[in-house]
Amino acid sequence: MTKRAPFIVIEGLDRSGKTTQIETIRQRIQNSGRDVVCIKFPDRATPIGQMIDSYLRSQSDLDDHVVHLLFSANRWELASTIISYLNQGKIVLCDRYAFSGIAFSVAKSLPTEVESPPSDLPPITLPWARAPDASLPAPDLTLFLDIAPQVARVRGGYGEERYEKEDLQRRVRSVFGEIGREMSGEDRKWVVVDAGLSLSAVSQEIWGYVEPLLDGLDSSVGRLWT
Numbered sequence: 442m443t444k445r446a447p448f449i450v451i452e453g454l455d456r457s458g459k460t461t462q463i464e465t466i467r468q469r470i471q472n473s474g475r476d477v478v479c480i481k482f483p484d485r486a487t488p489i490g491q492m493i494d495s496y497l498r499s500q501s502d503l504d505d506h507v508v509h510l511l512f513s514a515n516r517w518e519l520a521s522t523i524i525s526y527l528n529q530g531k532i533v534l535c536d537r538y539a540f541s542g543i544a545f546s547v548a549k550s551l552p553t554e555v556e557s558p559p560s561d562l563p564p565i566t567l568p569w570a571r572a573p574d575a576s577l578p579a580p581d582l583t584l585f586l587d588i589a590p591q592v593a594r595v596r597g598g599y600g601e602e603r604y605e606k607e608d609l610q611r612r613v614r615s616v617f618g619e620i621g622r623e624m625s626g627e628d629r630k631w632v633v634v635d636a637g638l639s640l641s642a643v644s645q646e647i648w649g650y651v652e653p654l655l656d657g658l659d660s661s662v663g664r665l666w667t
């Protein structure tokens with residue numbers, strides 16, 4: 442049986458240096474002579490992605506539950522493509538995945554210092570947020586680039602999109618921490634990387650986790666939450 446390629450996800454807070462690190466890994470993988478495909482969620486090019494894009498740029502308003510399901514549907518749109526890349530031996534490097542989906546949606550429902558208007562709908566909990574992504578292709582490695590929101594802000598400031606606020610980023614980080622505690626087991630499929638270090642130190646650490654996967658895997662692609 443020929444081996445399939447690994448599915449590698451990079452997660453992190455806004456301004457954690459994800460984009461730069463992904464480009465560095467992509468180049469290193471290519472230099473090693475392997476095929477690599479980069480994908481990114483949300484994929485704003487699809488019809489669902491366009492709805493998400495308009496929401497993120499505050500051009501439309503949607504209930505938090507609805508947006509959560511759109512983000513998940515946006516991943517399902519690409520699920521079979523991801524599996525087919527992996528089976529063709531193409532390494533998939535993915536910028537954000539279901540973990541961002543959970544972290545941002547649950548964080549929005551956590552209590553804030555500012556009183557928000559009461560809602561008729563229930564808050565988004567971890568089990569509710571996890572459900573729509575169940576059975577999506579599971580990453581073989583997720584690298585969570587961890588950075589304190591106040592350090593991220595000093596790095597260059599947040600943009601203008603929804604969620605790019607320090608108070609929300611703090612709550613997102615705490616949900617990511619909770620997800621990480623559930624995910625990190627003996628298998629090292631979830632790894633926390635200190636993104637506050639220098640670019641080269643971060644990319645060196647990341648490479649230490651990526652390199653052992655480059656020769657492919659014998660197992661078939663896993664399914665999320667199983």
Ligand code: NYM
Pocket residue numbers: 455482483497512513537538539541542543545546603604605
């Ligand atoms: N985001 C991303 C979510 O809220 N749920 C998701 O499922 C995903 C994949 O979208 N602030 C949020 C995180 C980001 C925002 O992402 C846009 P990016 O990587 O800045 O394009």
